[in-house]
Amino acid sequence: xSSKFPKKEKLKSESLIxxxxxxxxxxxxxxxxxxxxxxxxxxKTKIQCGVTVPKRNFKSAVKRNRIKRLLRESYRLNKEQIxxxxxxxxxxxxxxxxxxxxxxxxxxMNMRVILQKFLxxxxxxxxxx
RNA sequence: UAAACAGGUCCCCUUAUCGCGCUGACAGUAUAUGUUAGUGAGGAAAGUCCGGACACCUUAGUGCAGCAUAGCGGGUAACGCCCGUCUCUUCCGCUUUAUGUGGAAGAAGGACAAGUGCAACAGAAAGCAAGUACAGGUAAUGCUGUAGUGAAAUCAGGUAAACUCUAUGCGGUGAAACGUCAUGUAUAUCAACGUUUGAGGACUGCACGUUCAAGUUGAAGGGUAGGCGGUUAGAACUUAUGGGUAACCUUAAGUCAAGAUAAAUGAUAAGGAGGUCUCUUUGAGGCCAUACAGAAUCCGGCUUAUGACCUGCUUUUUAA
RNA sequence: GGCCCCGUGGCGCAACUGAAUAGCGCAUCAGAUUUCGGCUCUGAGGGUUGGGGGUUUGAAUCCCUCCGGGGUCA
Numbered sequence: 001x002s003s004k005f006p007k008k009e010k011l012k013s014e015s016l017i018x019x020x021x022x023x024x025x026x027x028x029x030x031x032x033x034x035x036x037x038x039x040x041x042x043x044k045t046k047i048q049c050g051v052t053v054p055k056r057n058f059k060s061a062v063k064r065n066r067i068k069r070l071l072r073e074s075y076r077l078n079k080e081q082i083x084x085x086x087x088x089x090x091x092x093x094x095x096x097x098x099x100x101x102x103x104x105x106x107x108x109m110n111m112r113v114i115l116q117k118f119l120x121x122x123x124x125x126x127x128x129x
Numbered sequence: 130u131a132a133a134c135a136g137g138u139c140c141c142c143u144u145a146u147c148g149c150g151c152u153g154a155c156a157g158u159a160u161a162u163g164u165u166a167g168u169g170a171g172g173a174a175a176g177u178c179c180g181g182a183c184a185c186c187u188u189a190g191u192g193c194a195g196c197a198u199a200g201c202g203g204g205u206a207a208c209g210c211c212c213g214u215c216u217c218u219u220c221c222g223c224u225u226u227a228u229g230u231g232g233a234a235g236a237a238g239g240a241c242a243a244g245u246g247c248a249a250c251a252g253a254a255a256g257c258a259a260g261u262a263c264a265g266g267u268a269a270u271g272c273u274g275u276a277g278u279g280a281a282a283u284c285a286g287g288u289a290a291a292c293u294c295u296a297u298g299c300g301g302u303g304a305a306a307c308g309u310c311a312u313g314u315a316u317a318u319c320a321a322c323g324u325u326u327g328a329g330g331a332c333u334g335c336a337c338g339u340u341c342a343a344g345u346u347g348a349a350g351g352g353u354a355g356g357c358g359g360u361u362a363g364a365a366c367u368u369a370u371g372g373g374u375a376a377c378c379u380u381a382a383g384u385c386a387a388g389a390u391a392a393a394u395g396a397u398a399a400g401g402a403g404g405u406c407u408c409u410u411u412g413a414g415g416c417c418a419u420a421c422a423g424a425a426u427c428c429g430g431c432u433u434a435u436g437a438c439c440u441g442c443u444u445u446u447u448a449a
Numbered sequence: 450g451g452c453c454c455c456g457u458g459g460c461g462c463a464a465c466u467g468a469a470u471a472g473c474g475c476a477u478c479a480g481a482u483u484u485c486g487g488c489u490c491u492g493a494g495g496g497u498u499g500g501g502g503g504u505u506u507g508a509a510u511c512c513c514u515c516c517g518g519g520g521u522c523a
Binding site: 004005006007010011017050051052060061062064065066069070072073074076077093104 | 147148149150175391392393395396397421422423
């Protein structure tokens with residue numbers, strides 16, 4: 001259960017994506033960047049996650065697909081720590097900002113860093129409120 | 130033998146762990162979820178340069194305009210594609226000095242004997258005209274030949290990827306088409322009745338023409354976001370047979386081969402095959418683990434990007 | 450998924466009804482002027498007209514094809 005990434009957990013709604021770009025908060029660990037937004041309407045799934053690579057940096061569709069797959073894979077293997085330690089629902093969107101083709105290890109390392117940062121940051125914001 | 134050239138195939142394989150889309154079966158009230166089985170990118174999926182299928186739009190009429198094609202014949206659902214052939218151009222060879230003949234490659238290859246335009250420099254002159262040198266000739270004259278200029282010279286001159294003419298073809302919009310469900314509300318949609326003016330809109334750019342449109346009654350709805358259908362069995366592929374120079378076609382048998390939608394087809398590890406480089410052969414070690422590249426309604430072509438392997442009887446070229 | 454437009458020195462533009470030296474302004478460089486610099490004046494360099502092919506005697510211009518950039522449609 002823990003390391004699956006089914007269709008339901010994918011971020012699909014166009015309006016939600018628009019909202020996330022407009023109002024979402026970001027954490028980055030180059031070349032990755034995470035934009036996230038708390039969903040206030042109650043949804044069944046805890047986290048909806050999307051992945052994107054800009055066409056400006058990678059013209060070839062094959063390379064874009066490859067990077068997106070790497071991002072998804074690394075998220076899938078590491079999402080457990082978030083699922084077990086967080087309250088509420090969130091929408092995630094990962095961006096790849098680099099201009100070179102990455103190796104998998106590189107992507108996974110940065111993914112872990114980002115998720116750690118996220119875990120630290122979110123509870124702090126709640127206490128401030 | 131190698132390369133050019135032509136044709137064909139698609140690229141890593143096995144195991145383990147984890148994972149994704151679709152379909153079937155089973156469990157389940159269930160389109161939730163789980164288990165299990167099957168299946169899951171290309172020759173170009175690309176560029177969008179042509180041609181269709183399919184769908185809808187007031188059946189899309191007439192004239193003008195516009196666009197496309199262009200020897201001849203065949204193939205095809207159709208084409209600007211393919212095949213054959215004629216002619217022309219270029220190159221090579223042979224014979225011979227005047228052409229003939231053989232081979233290869235290429236060609237948007239109708240008409241300048243309808244009209245209009247254009248032609249730098251050179252040249253007398255590129256056409257409402259004018260006329261050099263030499264020779265010949267005449268009653269006389271650019272009247273005739275040669276020279277000279279130039280891509281082209283009173284020759285029915287050159288040029289149409291100049292306007293144009295001829296022949297043939299072309300209604301428009303594209304899966305964000307279109308159908309349907311749910312959501313539910315603005316005068317904007319639909320149906321019936323009515324139809325003076327003809328503003329304005331629509332039907333292809335324009336004109337003609339056609340048609341809609343103020344009102345009443347009834348039904349129903351706009352925007353936004355979304356589900357399902359369209360959506361994958363087809364001008365399909367493979368093999369054999371017969372026809373045809375060929376493209377291709379006839380007949381028979383067999384096969385079923387992705388349907389995603391912020392968009393699935395992946396990640397890691399080990400071993401093996403392979404390629405390449407280095408060292409001393411056996412062998413060892415390093416690197417790569419492949420090129421170009423990712424379906425988005427579907428077909429037929431064209432163009433472009435590309436690595437490896439396999440085949441080639443005969444024919445052509447190059448090197449040994 | 451479809452449609453449309455544009456590529457000319459470093460930058461911004463001309464020349465797009467084919468004609469041989471592809472022009473203009475700014476910028477650059479050199480000289481003059483000035484004690485030095487600026488302004489000003491004079492001169493010079495810098496272009497495979499995005500790449501390739503075709504038509505033509507001749508192509509920035511006409512045609513085909515590829516590359517790059519931009520816009521637009523629910």
